[in-house]
Amino acid sequence: MTQPLRKLHLRVMIALAVLLPAAFVAGLAARNPPAPANPQIRWEALLGDRP
């Protein structure tokens, strides 16, 4: 009775073992480099009264 479910579970696990690392690595590799800090901007001035 549980054999079909166990087989389905196995197939799902195999699919995840392939898909998830691929998606994770591809997503990390596609990251845009962070914008360099702009020394001309003074955040304290832009924030106004906020702490």
Added chain:
Amino acid sequence: MSVQYQAIGWNRQKRIYDSTLAAVILLYLALFAGLGAVVHPNATIETLLIRAFGTAALLLLHVILSIGPLCRLDRRFLPLLYNRRHLGVTMFTLALAHGVFAIVQFHALGDVNPLVSVFVGNTRYASLADFPFQSLGFFALLILFVMAATSHDFWLHNLSTPVWKRLHMLVYAAYAFLIAHVTLGALQSETSPILAIVLGGGRITIQKMHVAAALRERRIDEAPKTAGRDGFVEVCDASKIPENRAIVISLAGERVAVFRYGDRISAISNVCRHQGGPLGEGRIIDGCVTCPWHGYQYLPDSGCSPPPFTEKVPTYRTRVIDGKVLVHASPLPPGTPVEPAQIDQVARLRA
């Protein structure tokens, strides 16, 4: 175990379980928002709450996905499984709060319907770095909603256990959507490696636990059992079965739980009628085989739940010859009474 449907069949264990869960989640949300406000003083409370709810839901999903294999590997985790559905509904609620806050914050102030805006606000579907990751979260939330809405025993019984289990296996699709949602969303702008390490580590841990549990299960299925001419299969020495417990064997692809209680041996299907729980990993309590998952009970010699309950599982004929337990390879219809084999009949036969 109940003869009629109730919203929640509260008992002491469920109250303790849910109280602990609520306390841990409230503590996590408070700590996340509090520490977040200290570390990122410019972050708005909305942003902190969106992240607090999102990370809480994702962490809880990891816990939920770990419970199944952990229980296969170590019985001490079984109490966690007892109320896993409440964990699932709680996780959906946290994810819903995350989604609603995010939609209100980022999609509700334009002239497009906020839900439509999730899909058309950013249409760079061909770009990984700029992918509209919110749509992935939406699909995950949709799956989690279906699962939360059908988590009650009413749906379990009306959909049938196999269909319900298949439906709830969609949790893995939701998990894949969420990993992609976080990878293409929060991780794109996150400069600290901590989130990436935690997310990658969590995924690896979950998959390793599932593989370990699957290998353990495979050993049971692959143990060769060949039937003799009379259709009986030799299982083991009767003394190898602990008192009021069972050993589990695989006969023609089906799991069978062989119980010893006193000087009697009975065999029933290993599959509980409720959620397919492993009856052979339970114990005999008050004369009944008790499922370790949710406490469903069956009489070992008939496979019937004690009145007024009506569940039945298949039974198997048993024998004990020269101290060896034998089980017939063919199951009898659910609820068929079978005279238990007597262990001490061996001595009588020898005499």
